[in-house]
Amino acid sequence: GQNIDQPTEMTATEGAIVQINCTYQTSGFNGLFWYQQHAGEAPTFLSYNVLDGLEEKGRFSSFLSRSKGYSYLLLKELQMKDSASYLCAAMDSNYQLIWGAGTKLIIKP
Amino acid sequence: DGGITQSPKYLFRKEGQNVTLSCEQNLNHDAMYWYRQDPGQGLRLIYYSQIVNDFQKGDIAEGYSVSREKKESFPLTVTSAQKNPTAFYLCASSTGLDSLYGYTFGSGTRLTVV
Numbered sequence: 001g002q003n004i005d006q007p008t009e010m011t012a013t014e015g016a017i018v019q020i021n022c023t024y025q026t027s028g029f030n031g032l033f034w035y036q037q038h039a040g041e042a043p044t045f046l047s048y049n050v051l052d053g054l055e056e057k058g059r060f061s062s063f064l065s066r067s068k069g070y071s072y073l074l075l076k077e078l079q080m081k082d083s084a085s086y087l088c089a090a091m092d093s094n095y096q097l098i099w100g101a102g103t104k105l106i107i108k109p
Numbered sequence: 110d111g112g113i114t115q116s117p118k119y120l121f122r123k124e125g126q127n128v129t130l131s132c133e134q135n136l137n138h139d140a141m142y143w144y145r146q147d148p149g150q151g152l153r154l155i156y157y158s159q160i161v162n163d164f165q166k167g168d169i170a171e172g173y174s175v176s177r178e179k180k181e182s183f184p185l186t187v188t189s190a191q192k193n194p195t196a197f198y199l200c201a202s203s204t205g206l207d208s209l210y211g212y213t214f215g216s217g218t219r220l221t222v223v
Binding site (some may be wrong): 004008030031033035040041042043044045048050087089095096097098099100101102 | 113149150151152153154197199206207209210211212213214215216217219
């Protein structure tokens with residue numbers, strides 16, 4: 001079956017770095033997406049990876065290893081506004097998105 | 110500015126009633142989607158549409174219905190056949206099913222059965 005796993009909750013300190021991991025198992029693969037969702041709001045697109053390696057976008061970076069079925073989202077210089085849920089989603093061979101349950105990130109001062 | 114508008118933000122339904130959730134986009138996107146979000150679970154696809162007058166069932170279509178009469182609009186009806194409708198409903202759109210630019214989401218409708 002198709003499956004996405006990511007930690008339920010993580011805690012980090014303001015100004016620090018945090019890495020949110022995601023492992024996936026899909027029928028075919030057309031890329032891995034990361035979204036940010038603040039409580040009660042719409043998810044917003046953060047990144048897309050389809051080739052192995054690291055994509056950097058400001059304070060946020062996303063990494064993909066296709067052979068390992070693994071991705072991570074790296075957040076640097078954490079700010080209080082980064083407190084949110086981070087959703088990992090893999091696109092299968094039919095271009096359907098398979099979603100993880102999300103990782104709730106709590107930032108402490 | 111372009112975007113997706115969902116309404117209402119909060120909706121209360123009595124047992125046995127049908128309710129319709131609105132979703133409108135002005136992004137000129139061809140594809141539109143309805144997801145359900147429950148605590149501790151990933152987004153689950155209810156229905157999607159790639160083109161006007163055509164739509165496909167997602168993983169949890171039972172008890173729901175949709176229409177796509179206009180490119181901009183993709184309303185979702187939650188029927189009385191849906192046994193557990195209390196959830197957060199998200200509408201999304203993309204340039205196409207194979208869009209590599211991700212989906213744009215609406216701000217959601219929280220439906221509660223009373």
